[in-house]
Amino acid sequence: MDIGALIRRHLAAGWRHRWKALLLAWFVCGAGWIAVYKLPDIYQANARIYADVDAILGSVLRNIAVDGAPERQVETLQRTLLSRPNLERVIARTDLDLRVTDAASREALIDRLGREIRISPQTRSLFRIEYRDHDPRLAHAVVQTVINLFIEAATSQDRQQMQTARQFIATQLASYEAQLRAVEQKRAEFRARYIDLLPSENFGGASKLDQARGQLATLRGKLEDEKRKRGLLQEQLDATPATIAAAGGGGDPRLIAAERQLRDLLLRFTDQHPEVTATRAMIAELRAQGARSGGSAGRGGGTPNPLHEQIKLRLIDADAAIASLERQIRDVETEVERLENLLRTVPQLQAEYVNLNRDYDVLRKNYEELLARRESLQIAGAARTDADRVRLEVVEPPTVPITPVGPNRLLFATGVLLAGLGAGGALILLLVQLDRGFYTVHDLRKLGLPVLGAISSAQPVRRVGGAVAFAAGIALLLAAYGAVLAGGPALMAKLPDLVARLMA
Incomplete structure (x- = not known):
């Protein structure tokens, strides 16, 4: 069967069941519109x-x-x-x-x-x-x-x-305060036990052992300076005569020796050095004595050399300073040895102290932030x-609403109309599929019998009348839809009677 014949058969079968579809559309639309206007206002x-x-x-x-x-x-x-x-x-x-x-x-x-x-x-x-x-x-x-x-x-x-x-x-x-107290107590006990080996704020962050080592190095340096100074004094003492013999016309030999001593000192020291200053003072005193005596010599047999005596006294002071430094060095060496022995007995001392300080710093920082x-x-x-x-x-402010905002009955009524028309169309399609009638010559030829021809219908006026009646039914359905939109709830009360009259 060609496409054209199939279309003509479906149209003919569908036209045969048009009133059933129209009746179903009216029923769906009527019931739907009633339900729409029965919805409570929002x-x-x-x-x-x-x-x-x-x-x-x-x-x-x-x-x-x-x-x-x-x-x-x-x-x-x-x-x-x-x-x-x-x-x-x-x-x-x-x-x-x-x-x-x-x-x-x-x-x-x-x-x-x-x-x-x-x-x-x-x-x-x-x-x-x-x-x-x-x-x-x-x-x-x-x-x-x-x-x-x-x-x-x-x-x-x-x-x-x-x-x-x-x-x-x-x-x-409260929790951090208790923890801080506990850590502070542990730090105090630890510092009291190992106070000599731990860094101290009094020593600029260094431990007592470090301070003792630094003191020992300083004392050793001072001892070397004192020994060097004593050597120089010994050389000066050896070069200075103990007595000065009297001589005429040649000047005071003490003054000559003092000036020679001054020249030797200036070769090694500056003008501000104490020995240079002392020698110049002695030269000035000798010159003053020579001026008072008119250049006369003293008693015969020579006189003691005051420069020799001064150097000898300074040499004695140097020996005393060296002895004192040596004694101090022995005491500090003993203390350093004691502290080093104590440090070797506690190898993890520094690590424990660092851990205690770190815990304390963290707790204190958190405590201060909480404060x-x-x-x-x-x-x-x-x-x-x-x-x-x-x-x-x-x-x-809120007020009691008077006008409802829903439901949207226009939308729902339109949806009901489309649903009714769709239900009618679906019913036609279903009935066409179930219809076993003969509408074309091809339907007869499917029986296997010879078909000589077909005769056209002789009632075209009646078919036109049925089409007009069906169109009128569709028009009435659309008019009812318009009346529903225009009349609203008042019309809904009369809609069942109107549907019953139309169906009659």
């Missing part, structure tokens, strides 16, 4: 809240106090407002609890409230609260309860969090007590 209550954040006080407290960040505080309130405890408070404070019959219905109501109560930010500080219900007064009560909860949470939640933070800080401070946080909490608490960080203002 009323929406809404309100708007303005959260005024004190930005000036926030900038003053920045980096000084633990600021709750009012912007984040408002955001947190917005997100936690629809928590389960708050939804249960909404149910308890409104007539929603009358709808609760058992635990399952209560859970379903809480889930529905969490979905249907909407809190949407319109600007950074402006929020809109919406709720829909079939009862306009209940919708208004729910929105008003949510506003009250929002305001209560803004004032109580921050105080509760502040109190919790204070308790936590106090607990941690700073406690002060910040006190300042922040005072700021919240003396000033309103977040001031909530109901810009648009």
Whole structure:
């Protein structure tokens, strides 16, 4: 069978069942439109809240106090407002609890409230609260309860969090204080036991052993200097005569020896050296004596040389200094040896001391940070007590709605019309598939019998009349759809009678 014949057969069979399809479309549309206008009205209550954040006080407290960040505080309130405890408070404070019959219905109501109560930010500080219900007064009560909860949470939640933070800080401070005391006691006992081997602040962070080693090196250096100085004094003593013989016209031999001694000293020392200064003083004294005596010689037989005596006295002082340094060096060497022996008996001393100091430093740092946080909490608490960080203002209070916002009966009525027409079309397709009648010559030839030809229908006027009647039925259905949209609920009451008349 070709495509054209198949199409003609389906059209003919479908036209045969057109009244059944039209009847089904009328039934679906009538029942659907009645159901649409039987849907209860939905009323929406809404309100708007303005959260005024004190930005000036926030900038003053920045980096000084633990600021709750009012912007984040408002955001947190917005997100936690629809928590389960708050939804249960909404149910308890409104007539929603009358709808609760058992635990399952209560859970379903809480889930529905969490979905249907909407809190949407319109600007950074402006929020809109919406709720829909079939009862306009209940919708208004729910929105008003949510506003009250929002305001209560803004004032109580921050105080509760502040109190919790204070308790936590106090607990941690007590714990760290006990740990610090224990570590300080261990450090004190450790330092008392090994005070000679541990670094000390009195010695610039060095231990007593390090200080003794440094003192020993210093004393040895001083001893070498004193020995070198004694050698020089011995050379001077050997070069200086013990007595000075009297001589005429040749000048004072003491003055000559002193000047020679001065020249030798200037070759080795500077003008500020003590020996150079002493020799110059002696030369000046000898010249003064020569001037008073008029250049006369003393008694015969020679006189003691004062320079020799001075050098001899200085040599004696040098020997005494050397002996003292040697004694000090022996004492310090004994102390160093004792400390080194003690250090060898405790090889892990330095590591234990470092560990104790590290634990102490960590605990002290955390303790000081907690103290700073406690002060910040006190300042922040005072700021919240003396000033309103977040001031909530109901810009648009909720009112009892009068006009319903749903359901969208226009959309639903249109959907019912399309469903009715679709149901009629589907019924035609089904009946065409089940129809076993003969509509074309090809249907007869499928029986296996010879078919000589076909005779056209002699009733074209009747077919045109049926088409007009069917079109009128479709037109009446569309007119009923228009009447439904225009008449609304008033027409719904008369719709069953109208459908019955049409079907009759």
